[in-house]
Amino acid sequence: MTDDIGVTARRLMRACAQATLATLGRPGGDGAGFPSPSLVLTGFALDGSPLLLISALAEHTKNLEADPRCGLLFDGTAGHADRLTGPRLSVQGRALRDDDPGLRQRFIARHPSAAAYAGFGDFSLWRVEVLRGHMVAGFGRIHGLAADALRLDGADWTELAARQDDIIGHMNDDHADAVSLYATKLLGQPACGWRLTGIDPDGCDLRAGELSARLDFGGRVRDADMARAELVRLVGVARRT
Structure with missing residues (x-):
C-alpha cells in the first residue's frame, strides 16, 4: 500500500506545473516567523525532488536564505465538482541551491518561458530535499509518506x-x-x-x-x-x- 500511494503521490506531484510554496518569514522582515505562501513554477529531478527557479529579489527566496525549511502544496483537484474530494499532496523539506546545469535544463525544458530569465544574475535553481509528505487522495483517504516514498533511489534513475x-x-x-x-x-x-x-x-x-x-x-x-x-x-x- 505504501508503495502504491507513493507512486500515486509522485505522479500527482510530477504532473503539476506549479505549486504553492510556504516559507517562514525571515527575522527583521514583514511577517517574521509567520508562514508565507506564494505561487511558484515547479520542475522535477529524475529522483522526484522538486525544482524551483526563483529570484533573489523575491520574498520567498529571502526567507529560504534565512531558513531553508519549506512546504509545497501540489493541487490535483481541478475538474472535481467538489474540490475537497480531489487529490492533493503537501510535502515538507529543505530548499537548497543547486548549480547542476542538467537540472536547470530540465526546468527550462518543462517551462520554456523560463529561458527568458534563467540567465539573469538574480535567478538561481533550488532543489527541495523532501523529508516527508501528506497525501489526501480523496475524502477520508489520508496517508503520511516518508521521504523514500517520494524520492527515488539512485538505482532507479x-x-x-x-x-x-x-x-x-x-x-x-x-x-x-x-x-x-x-x-x-x-x-x-x-x-x-x-x-x-x-x-x-x-x-x-x-x-x-x-x-x-x-x-x-x-x-x-x-x-x-x-x-x-x-x-x-x-x-x-x-x-x-
Whole structure:
C-alpha cells in the first residue's frame, strides 16, 4: 500500500506545473516567523525532488536564505465538482541551491518561458530535499509518506539519466507520430505539434506551444531499454484507443 500511494503521490506531484510554496518569514522582515505562501513554477529531478527557479529579489527566496525549511502544496483537484474530494499532496523539506546545469535544463525544458530569465544574475535553481509528505487522495483517504516514498533511489534513475537526451531527441526526430498519439489518444489533447520535453522513471512530459501534458508509465522505467519497451507499449495502447 505504501508503495502504491507513493507512486500515486509522485505522479500527482510530477504532473503539476506549479505549486504553492510556504516559507517562514525571515527575522527583521514583514511577517517574521509567520508562514508565507506564494505561487511558484515547479520542475522535477529524475529522483522526484522538486525544482524551483526563483529570484533573489523575491520574498520567498529571502526567507529560504534565512531558513531553508519549506512546504509545497501540489493541487490535483481541478475538474472535481467538489474540490475537497480531489487529490492533493503537501510535502515538507529543505530548499537548497543547486548549480547542476542538467537540472536547470530540465526546468527550462518543462517551462520554456523560463529561458527568458534563467540567465539573469538574480535567478538561481533550488532543489527541495523532501523529508516527508501528506497525501489526501480523496475524502477520508489520508496517508503520511516518508521521504523514500517520494524520492527515488539512485538505482532507479542513474542509467536513465545518462540516456535521457538521446531518448527525447530520438522520439521527437524519428517518432513524432508516436508522441502525437500519446497526447491525442491517451491524454485527450488536441493535435498541435506535440514534443517530448522530459522523461523520468515515472513518466514523461509533453508540450505543444503553451500546452503541456504528463504521460504516466505503467511501471518504473530505470534505463533506456525499459524506456523503449514502455514507449512502444504505449503506442500500441494509443492505436487501440
